[in-house]
Amino acid sequence: MLMSLRVRGALTIALSIQFVALGSIGLELLGLHIPILRQTVWFIYLTFVPGILIITILKMKLSVIKAILYSVGLSISFLMFTGLGINFLLPIIGVRPISEGSIVIIINILISFLLLMCYLRNRGFLDRSVSTKPFDINTVFSLSRCFYLYIVFLPIFGCYLLNFFNNNSILLFFLILISVIPLLIMTGKVPREDYSFLIWIISIALLLRASLISMFFVRTDAYSEYYFANLVIRNNLWDSTLPISVNSALSIVMLIPIYSIGCGIDPTWYIKAIYPVIFSFTPLGLYFIYKDQTNEKIAFLSTFFFMSIPAFLDWISLNSRQGIAELFLVLLILLMLDKGINGVRKTFLSLIFAFSIIVSHYGLSYIFMFLLATTLTLFFLSGKLTKLYNEPVGIMNPTFVILYVVGTLSWYMYTSDSKGFSIIPNFAMHVVTEFNKFLSPESSSAISIMTQELPFSLEILKVLIIVSIFFTFIGLADSLFKLRRGETFSLGYYLFSIVSYLMIFTSILPHVSISLNVGRIFHISSIFYSPFCVIGAVKLPQYIVKVLKYRSKRVSMKIYEGKRVSSFFLSLFLCCFFLFSSGFISVALTKDYPHPLLVTPAKVQDYVKDGKIEMWKTHVYNCYVTERDVSGAQWLSKNRKVKAKVWADLQSCWMPLSAYGMLGPPAEGAWWQYAVTHVLTNETKIDEGYIYLRGLNVNEGILSPSGHSEDWFSVSDISYVLNNSNKTYTNGYSELYYR
Numbered sequence: 193m194l195m196s197l198r199v200r201g202a203l204t205i206a207l208s209i210q211f212v213a214l215g216s217i218g219l220e221l222l223g224l225h226i227p228i229l230r231q232t233v234w235f236i237y238l239t240f241v242p243g244i245l246i247i248t249i250l251k252m253k254l255s256v257i258k259a260i261l262y263s264v265g266l267s268i269s270f271l272m273f274t275g276l277g278i279n280f281l282l283p284i285i286g287v288r289p290i291s292e293g294s295i296v297i298i299i300n301i302l303i304s305f306l307l308l309m310c311y312l313r314n315r316g317f318l319d320r321s322v323s324t325k326p327f328d329i330n331t332v333f334s335l336s337r338c339f340y341l342y343i344v345f346l347p348i349f350g351c352y353l354l355n356f357f358n359n360n361s362i363l364l365f366f367l368i369l370i371s372v373i374p375l376l377i378m379t380g381k382v383p384r385e386d387y388s389f390l391i392w393i394i395s396i397a398l399l400l401r402a403s404l405i406s407m408f409f410v411r412t413d414a415y416s417e418y419y420f421a422n423l424v425i426r427n428n429l430w431d432s433t434l435p436i437s438v439n440s441a442l443s444i445v446m447l448i449p450i451y452s453i454g455c456g457i458d459p460t461w462y463i464k465a466i467y468p469v470i471f472s473f474t475p476l477g478l479y480f481i482y483k484d485q486t487n488e489k490i491a492f493l494s495t496f497f498f499m500s501i502p503a504f505l506d507w508i509s510l511n512s513r514q515g516i517a518e519l520f521l522v523l524l525i526l527l528m529l530d531k532g533i534n535g536v537r538k539t540f541l542s543l544i545f546a547f548s549i550i551v552s553h554y555g556l557s558y559i560f561m562f563l564l565a566t567t568l569t570l571f572f573l574s575g576k577l578t579k580l581y582n583e584p585v586g587i588m589n590p591t592f593v594i595l596y597v598v599g600t601l602s603w604y605m606y607t608s609d610s611k612g613f614s615i616i617p618n619f620a621m622h623v624v625t626e627f628n629k630f631l632s633p634e635s636s637s638a639i640s641i642m643t644q645e646l647p648f649s650l651e652i653l654k655v656l657i658i659v660s661i662f663f664t665f666i667g668l669a670d671s672l673f674k675l676r677r678g679e680t681f682s683l684g685y686y687l688f689s690i691v692s693y694l695m696i697f698t699s700i701l702p703h704v705s706i707s708l709n710v711g712r713i714f715h716i717s718s719i720f721y722s723p724f725c726v727i728g729a730v731k732l733p734q735y736i737v738k739v740l741k742y743r744s745k746r747v748s749m750k751i752y753e754g755k756r757v758s759s760f761f762l763s764l765f766l767c768c769f770f771l772f773s774s775g776f777i778s779v780a781l782t783k784d785y786p787h788p789l790l791v792t793p794a795k796v797q798d799y800v801k802d803g804k805i806e807m808w809k810t811h812v813y814n815c816y817v818t819e820r821d822v823s824g825a826q827w828l829s830k831n832r833k834v835k836a837k838v839w840a841d842l843q844s845c846w847m848p849l850s851a852y853g854m855l856g857p858p859a860e861g862a863w864w865q866y867a868v869t870h871v872l873t874n875e876t877k878i879d880e881g882y883i884y885l886r887g888l889n890v891n892e893g894i895l896s897p898s899g900h901s902e903d904w905f906s907v908s909d910i911s912y913v914l915n916n917s918n919k920t921y922t923n924g925y926s927e928l929y930y931r
Contacts, residue, residue: 199314202248206241206307210300213237213454217296220456234454235466238299243267245306249313250537257388258480258530262541264473265523268447268516269548274302275446276551279430288428295453337386340393343369347401355406360779360790363401367776370394374766377492378759387492388479395475398499399468402509405789408817408852414463414510415851421448421459422854434866435609436857443516443552463512471508471515475499477522482723484529485681490730493766494723497660500770502653503715506789514712517553520545521560522719529682542592550600554612557600559716563695564593567687639700641710647784647802653772657714660725660769663732664693667724670731681723689724692717729765733758788815793887804902806894811901813888814843817852821886824926825853828884831921836930837881838869841896844886845869873897874909883917883929890927 216230243263247254254262275290278298282289346369350362373394376382382390402410409415416438424430430445439445451462475495482491498504508515524545527538550557568590604612642654668690674680681689696717699710718725737757771777775787779799786799786808793812800808825848828838840849845858849869859867870876872883872895885907888894893907907914917931 231455242270272442291428351404375763395472399509403464410815411510418851437612440607440612441513443513467512494726498722503711513553517556520548649778649782663728664725667728689720692720729762730758733761820925821848822852829853839872840884874905885927
């Protein structure tokens with residue numbers, strides 16, 4: 193039975209979801225709490241309904257999957273800019289904007305307005321299809337796709353076993369299962385019509401595998417995001433003047449409070465559960481970007497490579513501001529390559545997605561600004577400027593680039609006391625003043641990583657990353673010749689990929705990789721160049737076979753032999769790259785690196801071979817916060833003297849004290865005007881204040897004054913301070929002293 197998404201159906205579904213969403217709140221007001229009803233309905237309501245209505249109003253003809261992708265992006269933009277608007281308008285009439293009443297009423301009024309607009313725009317043909325391609329419901333709910341859903345449950349169950357029983361066996365099995373998928377794709381075992389669904393399932397599973405570790409967070413970025421989002425919820429208002437760059441991100445100060453209030457959940461579970469589902473659409477969008485310019489297999493494997501990069505498998509799952517910005521970046525690229533959308537619709541959506549990038553994350557905003565300006569310059573220098581307007585990638589329009597640059601600089605100049613804007617001159621100044629340290633490990637984390645001695649499994653991972661960069665070079669070179677014949681990528685996308693590829697090498701410059709993080713640079717660049725890496729890995733064995741054929745004069749060697757070798761080689765490379773990146777090899781085979789997403793603090797000693805047990809314990813503990821750490825932070829927050837300072841190691845300041853103690857970032861985190869917490873070192877002189885110790889300090893006797901695990905000292909080094917202080921709190925894991 194063939195079905196198509198019709199306007200009448202879209203209106204009916206949207207109205208039904210709105211009714212159930214309001215009903216779920218009404219039931220709670222009556223004292224009837226149905227488990228996960230409100231959370232599920234409001235997630236669907238906020239994530240899809242506004243976007244679907246906007247698409248219907250614009251009368252866009254889209255395939256079902258592209259309609260879903262654009263609807264997610266438009267819904268997120270709708271929520272952020274709605275929150276921004278009411279934050280400044282409602283206080284004028286004496287109403288607190290970021291409260292349950294305000295959020296529920298305003299969002300429902302605006303969605304009702306969209307429903308009315310949708311009806312008025314389409315009342316003459318309510319049965320008009322908004323999808324150009326019908327879909328078979330039997331295909332959508334096929335047996336194979338139902339089986340793929342089980343992939344999602346493996347990391348959920350595996351995280352449960354790791355969190356409560358220190359058992360990582362299910363997670364290791366899950367990683368093996370994912371690693372063999374490239375081989376199944378290359379051998380044709382997976383139907384092509386399942387590729388997009390499988391990409392989405394793999395994406396969700398990998399992101400949840402990282403986000404569900406621990407009942408709290410495993411990275412400091414999430415704790416700062418939690419603090420500022422919770423500050424907005426507590427105050428029912430966003431203070432746009434707070435002088436720290438994180439406060440400029442609407443993806444934090446608007447999106448998290450709106451979802452938390454609408455779904456009735458703590459911000460913790462937005463970051464750990466809702467955000468990973470939203471970000472999982474990013475690889476799906478990339479798949480369509482790559483498919484439109486190559487073929488299904490290359491697109492799938494390119495997206496798999498993107499998801500195999502360490503940053504995707506690790507910290508991006510809990511860095512929601514960058515993840516949301518990346519989603520908009522991918523949607524912007526997808527839109528500009530979409531030949532089915534033209535004119536005013538494309539311009540309108542381009543501006544929405546571009547400005548959404550700007551207000552979501554300062555780092556990616558500036559990086560994309562650099563990519564835009566540099567790529568446009570390449571067009572100009574190559575004498576191709578006259579061809580810009582014939583290119584599918586319309587973001588190469590000079591007017592668009594100017595609008596984006598002005599929008600970016602203006603937003604960060606007038607929010608958060610210009611802290612986001614000051615990043616640019618400060619960054620440039622550091623690069624120039626430290627240029628005499630070129631290629632010095634102290635000034636470049638990229639050089640430091642390349643030169644420092646790491647466990648064997650991580651050394652192999654370094655080699656694989658370098659190999660992938662080499663493959664990308666081959667892929668870019670091969671595609672250049674086809675580009676001249678118009679057989680492959682669009683010129684605009686190709687130049688974007690060239691610039692992003694070259695951006696990797698800027699990480700060796702002084703201060704660049706320290707400020708931007710070498711992993712972030714590699715991850716963002718891979719958005720563009722991943723298909724070229726896969727193409728390069730395919731082409732290299734074919735070139736080798738041709739050379740061998742020529743040298744050996746074996747005329748009988750057929751061309752398919754080269755293709756067979758390249759298919760096997762690519763599958764093997766992606767499998768190995770994924771297993772090393774995910775930490776499987778380090779934990780299951782070599783047992784030389786305690787990967788924080790596979791090893792709990794209680795098991796660190798089983799995965800250390802270099803004798804640096806204190807360093808690796810610090811490394812793993814710095815990613816974990818326990819319930820008793822949080823209990824100590826919350827007790828301190830409630831019972832401390834108001835003006836008293838709090839001293840703790842760096843991760844304690846950023847993690848339990850900042851977020852769950854709501855004491856804010858430490859003085860060393862560009863927050864000195866408001867700082868309550870200060871980093872404790874073995875040279876700290878404390879006249880008066882509290883000393884907070886977490887599990888690493890109490891149980892292992894280790895203090896970590898920085899984010900580098902090799903930088904640690906013994907608690908006994910400050911015993912003179914503790915012995916002359918009063919212990920005011922202990923729960924057997926976390927302790928507080930006052931002097």
